[in-house]
Amino acid sequence: MAPWQEIAAERQAHRESTIEALANLPDPIKIPDFGDPSKLPLNVYKTCQYYLTPREIEITEASPVALLAQLARSTYTAVDVTRAFLKRAAIAQKLTNCTTELLPTLAIARAEELDAHLKTHKKPLGPLHGLPISIKEHLGLKGHDLNAGFCGWVGNIAFETADILKPLYDAGCVFYVRTTEPQTLMHLETSSNLYGVTVSGFNRNLSSGGSSGGEGALIGMRGSCLGVGTDIGGSIRSPAASNGVYGLRPTSYRLPMGSQSATMQGEEHIVPVVGPLSTHLPALSLFMSVAIGSKPWLSDPMLVPIPWREESYFPLNAITGRTKKIKIGVMKWDGVVMPHPPVLRAIGEVVKKLREWKEEFEIIEWKETQAARAWDIISALYFADGGKEERAAMAETSEPVLPLSEWILTQPKVPKPPGHTMNDLWGLTLERDDFRREFVARWNESGIDCLLCPVGPGVASRLGTAKYWGYTSFWNLVDYPAVVFPVGRVGEQDKGDWAYARGQGAGEKDKWNMGLWDPEYYKDAPISLQLVGRRFDDEKILEALNIIQGKIGLPFIDATQ
Template identity: 50%
Template sequence: MPYKINHKPWRDVSAAMLEHRKQTIAAVEPAVPGVADSLPLNVTSIPRQLLPSEVIEITESPSELLISRLSTGKLSSTAVVTAFLQRAGLASKLTNCVAELLPERALTRAKYLDDYLSKHRQTIGPLHGLPISVKEHVEMAGLDINAGFAAWVGNVATSDALILKLLWNAGCVFYARTTEPQALMHLETDNAIYGTTTNPFNTNLTAGGSSGGEGALLGLRGSCLGIGTDIGGSIRSPAANNGVFGLRPTSYRLPLSGLAATMLGAEHIVPVIGPLSTSLEGINLFMKALIDQQPWLYEPSLVPLPWKDTTEDSLLRKDGTGNRKLRIGVLSDDGVVKPHPPILRGIQTLVSALQSHPDIEIIPFPPYKHAEAWRIISSLYFADGGAEEKAAINASGEAILPLTEFILTQNPNVKELSVHEVWKLTQEREGYKAAYTRHWNSDQMVDVILTPAGPGCAPPHDCARYWGYTSQWNLLDYPSLVFPTGLQAGLEDKVEEGYKPRNEEDGYNYELYKPETYVDAPISLQLVGRRYEDEKVVEALRMISEIAGLPLKN
């Protein structure tokens, strides 16, 4: 849709939207508890202190357990939605993660679902009664779509995005819309409308971006399943920073129609939409519920590829000599920016737990020209030189934020490209993909790669400047799944003394690390598969988690 420009001063726009959000939280019954003016840096324990026990029990249940109880009538959708509305409202007061709550429409939907189950003795679909949170720029009929720009406030979606229609068909309830950054191109979530979303484990750290509202909301269990988008790490960064699961699917598996954003129609680097979840099974449920509806019948660009059952053990295939081992390539360092000590400890802890298992083979996986991958992808992100982003920012007079400036104006690869330059970069992209395929298919071909989700745990605000551990897989279009290890950063993760940085980016990342800054930050990792092997990644993580004793839910 063409976006109308709101010519009001951005501060007035922000004040009106903040008041609207305040009213939607105030409309929740029972009332959302207030919070103290002075809070600890780690606010994850506060919901248990302020919310009733029945709300805690519901909201701390994973989606698969809630669905089981909803489908049998042991829990009503009304009770579940009410609980999540309360906890989401509290989560927003603690971390600024919600753009608005939808109590009236959510409870109307929940009552309909409860009445349907009571009358027909069957559910609407596989997600019957389950609350799902939604990143704000996914269009929802009758609601504002601003994509993080103050000048776009006042644009109203005329219909639901296709993904929402399909999830609705599956029986879910939409109850919360979450925050996102200016330009949708940060591994941070801050904009001139709502301000900065913080990390619940340490509010001095970022919740990640661009789906950081979703990340913080799930991290505080104000949601069990949410929708994010990802073009360079925007699902996986928030999932990692907040200790939850997040899947970047292969492109063209889930429908993208109905998103508010700049540069719509650009195909140089294709964004994806996907789930964040407090459990691994929630990822599977989300994907299956959508793909079982054959979305390619409605959005013809999608690949007609059914979702395979990931509960079957198909990874250990017979090869004539017994079970074939699951080969895990370990890429602990991309050769450009060395990860911080907690991340390296997380990888070593997991590898130590897996390497003696008879069904697992651990194989060192060397990086292949990851700096070249960043040059290509960062050149293709903004083929117009960032003109649409800059115009949307300037229209309201809002300031360009530090990480917007970093990616748009401080990035030497961003310039307006001619058609011939786009063609040349596209050839380079395809050449790199072919070379990486050969790299993967080496003598010791692996099934999946275990790698960091970022160069450290959640960084301080305005400091998430290195995208390489996530954008690498966007360029290659490989499915990648972030997961919590159950570990947290601590004072035992000492600074590497005398380290000599490899380059400017590595030096910047090294200087960020101070153990006391990162105490309590979740240590998350990433599992990567090859194109269209999304199910294998989910299944491999389930197997790895069960062997290593990792949490399958947050």
């Protein structure tokens, strides 16, 4: 096998060739050369816009639902839309390092087929007709590389397309780009020896989140309006939060996970999920309704046969108003790591606005006391073999073990290599189940419909520092659905005399996180929060968030403005 450096160089050259291919289309798409990345501004969102035509901006910044309506009416052709997103994705790549390859030939051919279908049949192929959708790289796309972020796995070719992508394709979407992911797929940032570091387009000093960080950065830059990510500890929600977009971690066993590349295949102690990220909230429900509407449980017996439910959980009566208030628990911090000031400010502002709508919302304080225990359990369950598979994959080419890979692999108190005994694993699984029973009892006692909480210990992380997973991994442990949404961005109001920054921490993790805070360093970073519901209440939390947004006017400040 070639040295890892040669493999990485080949992959990067391949990626560049897919961008250069845009110039060879019958109607060429020219992509600017930005030169030395260090000379770019920290916030490159408007830099991206500068190289687009007004029509391309109009297309790529439309909501997916609005775009689909325009495609159905032939206001735009599928080719128009695909070309616009290919161009913006290529520019986003130059600015944030978020893609592994563009798919111009495949995408344009598909778009032409869809335009021909609409012209012939006078109706769209399906509910996603002509909509470009981006894909996290470790989800299989037939005939394409499937390396999961490991140099030694380059050359593994997908024999079939991932199960989650098939219903989307059948509904008429266009796959046009694949996005970056980290080594091991177990970072809340996105860095690998193959492609380097993916950054946030709103502040290039900061991470795009992970492990679906390529999706987050691309969608944040509006190089995609709807993408597919995966989540085992925060990998959809962290990138959504870091880039000011929406992301849903569904309940496990609602969407199919087949035909993707990763280590630990077959483990069932902490089940990964696949889910959507988007520029607009309604697209999350659209994605779920299409994917679940295909009845994936008929071919995957592991899935729960629950259709996507369209009925309202909080109906309106024309005379008396809302028939049931939305009871919202509010967790400002988890008792282990206090979030940075912008996150606390965002929670305070949202809660203040919610309290103004007394006829709609009831607010309940939630005090969390079990976050440290939750991390001990889930971190021990992540690597039942003591990290053997991850280290073996990296050893194939002697690629360096990146700092965040080493960090997560050494987090568990147990097991150390060679891993758990069977009895150890059974015992930890029972501990997980006990934790879940205790937690649902607390939830039931509170009577809440959903829980508002931070997504992380701050906004997008400084590069190399995403070492506290508690605000996302907690919900993987109990398997609760969670949706991330933008609230605002770091600005002048965060430069105040925060007593927090000088306070005594609750422990070493808290003190370390406090030491990272600097309002100037995080300037323009999106501020996001998370709404959580109990298992299989995916539809309920999306409806609740839709109502909340409508009443209090979220986001208060759009990161793109």
